[in-house]
Amino acid sequence: MSDGLFEKGAITGIGETAYTRGSGKSDTALPMEAALKAIADAGLSPKDIDGVVPYASGSTVAEDFITNLGLPDLRYSATTPLGGASCVAGIQAAVSAVATGLANHVLIPIGRNGYSGSRIGNRVQQMPQFRTIGEYEMPLGTLAPAQLYSHMARRHMELYGTKSEHFAKIAMNGRKHAAMNDNALRQAPMSLDDHQSSRMIADPLRLFDCCLESDGGAAVIVSASERAKDMASKPAYIMGVAEGHPDSPSAITQRPDITTLGTAKAAPRAFGMAGITHSDIDVAEIYDCFTYIVLCQLEDLGFCKKGEGGDFVSSTSFGFDGDLPLNTHGGLLSQAHIVGMNHVVELVKQLRGDAGAAQVKDARIGLVTGYGDMGDGTVAIMRS
Amino acid sequence: MEIERLYPLPNPDSQPYWDGLRDRRLMLQQCADCGTIRHYPRPVCDQCYSMEVDWTEASRRGTVHSWSVSHHAFHPSFKADLPTTFVTVDLEENVRLVGILRDPEVTLSIGMPVQVGFEDAADGAFSIPVLFAA
Structure with missing residues (x-):
């Protein structure tokens, strides 16, 4: 396995806005606010930023960052159009750029009014990656991710005996951690009964299996590792990073195995690059657009075998003080949907020891995933 | 509107x-x-x-690969059809198709044989595949 980008780059700055449902700010202001915070956290000036990887499905482009932040010489820009897998794919692009000297400090910003602005049912129809299902499935009335993904969840349940109660445990874990986080939208406790009595959206997915729609922004700075050690904040070194795409990615229903995600291709590359095994992972921030997608990624990441996700979820404690601390910020399910950049920020906080009440004791190595566009998977492994 | x-x-x-x-x-x-x-x-x-x-x-014959029952319409024009059962079908031709189940009494299971039918949508602007137990 190639060392590839092993420890060539580090996350040197993080920033988050308040996560709300009604920001009162523009879709451009949110990523800018997060970007300024991340730049300040890194101890940099906007003038030091020479690379930008904006969110491909967002409303800001690289030029907006030049204009607003007065970037004097943007030398590297790219987008990583993988939906919810974009942020971690952006890390891969950014590390590639700093490793080769194309750029020194790459900003990866995201932000949107995902609740008060354009909501998911409208957004997906406008994305080119949804063109295939847009023509063949949406005219029937199956158009939102909850509807499309539920076919994956149903087959997994039928083949492997996976239960809604397994999904509930993942939802309840996110809520427990959100209640410990001041910047989380959902604070009220969730019981198994609460989950099981939440209304059905797309059977087998209930309301509490679905992530929030939210307003907010988050950003990180990726710098070359040799620069990182002298910077203002404690760096999180990127040991391994990879992306993977499922076969027939443009429509779930046409995929040979609808219970396997692109994550299954990315994970061996990321773990191989990092040179570690699953037992080395102290904390995992796993993209949780839907509870089932977490369970499926636990399998595809290799924490358990395909089909054993239900048993693994039942027998593993996911609390910040548990066997495999999972989504210690509350995740997309209970903190906010910031397209998984909130997962990246949380992992860096954990590795710095700055994660507050849900700090995992002695967190040294952690994993963050992205998942999007019906099957693309990204994985990054970092160390303090 | x-x-x-x-x-x-x-x-x-x-x-x-x-x-x-x-x-x-x-x-x-x-x-x-x-x-x-x-x-x-x-x-x-x-x-x-x-x-x-x-x-x-195609033969219009296939078997159930998976399914989903929508209880929430993500576009207002589909609200009247709720709940709607969408079925992913393995066709005999070794490709898949999604159709709406028009056999409300049936209990679905993986591998169950189904037959593809047709239905006009949007006042006949286009037609969509629908499914019945075979």
Whole structure:
């Protein structure tokens, strides 16, 4: 396995806005606010930023960052159009750029009014990656991710005996951690009964299996590792990073195995690059657009075998003080949907020891995933 | 405000599929060089990379691969149809199709045989596949 980008780059700055449902700010202001915070956290000036990887499905482009932040010489820009897998794919692009000297400090910003602005049912129809299902499935009335993904969840349940109660445990874990986080939208406790009595959206997915729609922004700075050690904040070194795409990615229903995600291709590359095994992972921030997608990624990441996700979820404690601390910020399910950049920020906080009440004791190595566009998977492994 | 339904936008790759549904025939692309049948319609055969296409009429027989029951309409024009059962079907031709189940009494299971039928949508603007227990 190639060392590839092993420890060539580090996350040197993080920033988050308040996560709300009604920001009162523009879709451009949110990523800018997060970007300024991340730049300040890194101890940099906007003038030091020479690379930008904006969110491909967002409303800001690289030029907006030049204009607003007065970037004097943007030398590297790219987008990583993988939906919810974009942020971690952006890390891969950014590390590639700093490793080769194309750029020194790459900003990866995201932000949107995902609740008060354009909501998911409208957004997906406008994305080119949804063109295939847009023509063949949406005219029937199956158009939102909850509807499309539920076919994956149903087959997994039928083949492997996976239960809604397994999904509930993942939802309840996110809520427990959100209640410990001041910047989380959902604070009220969730019981198994609460989950099981939440209304059905797309059977087998209930309301509490679905992530929030939210307003907010988050950003990180990726710098070359040799620069990182002298910077203002404690760096999180990127040991391994990879992306993977499922076969027939443009429509779930046409995929040979609808219970396997692109994550299954990315994970061996990321773990191989990092040179570690699953037992080395102290904390995992796993993209949780839907509870089932977490369970499926636990399998595809290799924490358990395909089909054993239900048993693994039942027998593993996911609390910040548990066997495999999972989504210690509350995740997309209970903190906010910031397209998984909130997962990246949380992992860096954990590795710095700055994660507050849900700090995992002695967190040294952690994993963050992205998942999007019906099957693309990204994985990054970092160390303090 | 008038609620517009989501319409398909046929292109040269897909027009025969939509025309077929309107004519009550399930038409699938077949590679003119290697004979592989593919769905959804697209310009290149991923087995031999040929861009030459024939169309073949499918048997309309298949089995249940998975399903989902929508209780929430993500577009207002589908609200009246709720709850709606969408079924992913393995067709005999070794490709998959999604259709709406029009057999409300049936209890679905993986591998259950189903038959494809047709239904006009959006006041006859286009037609969609629907499914019945076989």
